[in-house]
Amino acid sequence: MTDNVWLQCIRCGERYPITEVVYRCDSCGGLVDVEHDLAPLRSRSGAEWRELFDFRMRSSEWPYSSGVWGKQEWVAPHIARGNIVSLGEGYTSLLHAPRLGQQLGIPDLWIKQCGISQTGSFKDLGMTVLVSHVNQLISHGVKIRAVACASSGDTSAALAAYAAAAGIPAIVFLPRGKVSTAQLAQPIAHGALVLALDTDFDGCMRIVQEITADEEIYLANSMNPLRIEGQKTVGIEIVQQLGWEVPDWIVIPAGNLGNISALGRGLLMMRDLGLIDRLPRLAAAQAERANPLYLSYRTGFRDYRPVTARPTLASAIRIGAPVSYERAVKTLSAFDGTVEQASEDELANAAALADRAGLYTCPQTGTALAAAAKLAATGTIAPDQRVVVISTAHGLKFTDFKVGYHRNALEDVTARHSNPLVELPADVAAVRRAIQDRLG
Numbered sequence: 001m002t003d004n005v006w007l008q009c010i011r012c013g014e015r016y017p018i019t020e021v022v023y024r025c026d027s028c029g030g031l032v033d034v035e036h037d038l039a040p041l042r043s044r045s046g047a048e049w050r051e052l053f054d055f056r057m058r059s060s061e062w063p064y065s066s067g068v069w070g071k072q073e074w075v076a077p078h079i080a081r082g083n084i085v086s087l088g089e090g091y092t093s094l095l096h097a098p099r100l101g102q103q104l105g106i107p108d109l110w111i112k113q114c115g116i117s118q119t120g121s122f123k124d125l126g127m128t129v130l131v132s133h134v135n136q137l138i139s140h141g142v143k144i145r146a147v148a149c150a151s152s153g154d155t156s157a158a159l160a161a162y163a164a165a166a167g168i169p170a171i172v173f174l175p176r177g178k179v180s181t182a183q184l185a186q187p188i189a190h191g192a193l194v195l196a197l198d199t200d201f202d203g204c205m206r207i208v209q210e211i212t213a214d215e216e217i218y219l220a221n222s223m224n225p226l227r228i229e230g231q232k233t234v235g236i237e238i239v240q241q242l243g244w245e246v247p248d249w250i251v252i253p254a255g256n257l258g259n260i261s262a263l264g265r266g267l268l269m270m271r272d273l274g275l276i277d278r279l280p281r282l283a284a285a286q287a288e289r290a291n292p293l294y295l296s297y298r299t300g301f302r303d304y305r306p307v308t309a310r311p312t313l314a315s316a317i318r319i320g321a322p323v324s325y326e327r328a329v330k331t332l333s334a335f336d337g338t339v340e341q342a343s344e345d346e347l348a349n350a351a352a353l354a355d356r357a358g359l360y361t362c363p364q365t366g367t368a369l370a371a372a373a374k375l376a377a378t379g380t381i382a383p384d385q386r387v388v389v390i391s392t393a394h395g396l397k398f399t400d401f402k403v404g405y406h407r408n409a410l411e412d413v414t415a416r417h418s419n420p421l422v423e424l425p426a427d428v429a430a431v432r433r434a435i436q437d438r439l440g
C-alpha cells in the first residue's frame, strides 16, 4: 500500500517515501504534500465511489463510523487497521439555515457544523490521521518520543486528545494568555505537557519547528500534510450531504491556511475521480486584524508580506505568518477563489445573529458569516446561489466572547443583538412587568 501514496514537494516535485519524517523539502525548502496514485483508485467509477461512501456513511462498523476513515483509500491507504486512532470524527451535520440566510442576504445558506465533534473543532479531522500515522511509524520501529504542536487553541486540544487515546506523549506550545480558558483546559485535562510561552502563535510556531527538527519529536501542525489529508474529507462530506450536488460557494475562516488548502484537495480529488463534474468557488475569511492573505489577495497575490497579527476576538485565526500560504494561493487560483475580511464589530455581530437563529457560533465562524454577507452585499455571491459556510469550532469554547458581547463590553464592538440578563427580586409583579416589556 505504501507505493500508492508518497510525500511530494509543492515547489520542485521532489518525492519522499510516506514513511519518512519530512516537513520541508531537503532540496528547496518547500512544503510537502501527500500525493496519491490515482490509477488504482480509478478501478472504481465515480458512481461506484459515491455508492460506497454513502453505504459507509450509514454503517456503524468501525472504523467506517468515522467520516475520515470511511474514505481511507483516499486519505491514508498505508495505515494498518490496528494503528487507527479514531474518536468518531467527521459526519457532522450540514444544516440548512434559511432564516439566518435571509438576514445575511444569502437565502440558500447551509452551515457545516465541524465544531460539533470530540474536541469541539474541525482539527479532529486532521489529528486522527496524523496520530494514526505516528502509530504506524512507531509500529514499524521509527523512534518517536512525543508529538508536538504550536496552537492558537484547537490544535493543541485535538492533539492532546488523540495522543491520549493512542498513549503517545504530547507537548503543546500556546501563546500565553491568548487562548480561551476552555481551550487551555483541554490539553491540560488530556495530560499533555502544556507550555505557555510569552509570545504569539507565530512565535510558538517558530519554536516548535526548532524543537521538532529533532526527528524523535514529531510535528503535528498543519504544515505536516498528514493533517491536511484528514481535513480534506470536509469538502467531500459537504458534497455528499448535498446528495452529490456541488454548492456554488464554500466560505471558510482562514488562519494558518491549512484548512482551505485541505478543502480544495478533497474537492479536486472528487473531480479527478469522476464523482463531480464542476467545482464550487471558495472564499477565505480573515479577521481584519490578522489579514496577511487578504492583503496579498488585494495585490492579485503578487505581493505577500507576513504581518504582526493584532489581538482579535477570532483568536484561533490570529496568525500573521501563515505556514500554508503557498498552498492556499494555489487552491484559491484553482477555485476562482476570493478573500474577504471582517472587523471585530462585523464578526461579533454576525456570530450573535447566527446564535439568534439557533446556532452557537464561535468568533471564527462569525468571521466567515460576516465575510459571506459582505460578498453577498457586493454581488460577488448572487442571491440564487447555494452557499455553505464552514463552522470551525463550537461556541462553547468561547464563553467570554459570548458573555462579553451580551454585556456590550467587547472593545470595538457595538452589540446590536445583545440580550442582557434581567436581574429581579423574587416578586411576581416584577416578573410580570419584565415579561410584558419583552413580549409587548
Ligand SMILES: *Cc1c(COP(=O)(O)O)cnc(C)c1O
Pocket (backbone or CB within 6 Å): 121, 123, 154, 155, 222, 253, 254, 255, 256, 257, 258, 259, 260, 316, 317, 362, 364, 365, 392, 393
Ligand atoms: C485552526 C482554526 C481555524 C483556521 O484554520 P487554518 O487551517 O489555520 O487556516 C479556524 N477556526 C478555528 C476554530 C480553528 O481552530
Ligand SMILES: [Zn+2]
Pocket (backbone or CB within 6 Å): 009, 010, 011, 012, 013, 014, 025, 026, 027, 028, 029, 030
Ligand atoms: Zn523541493
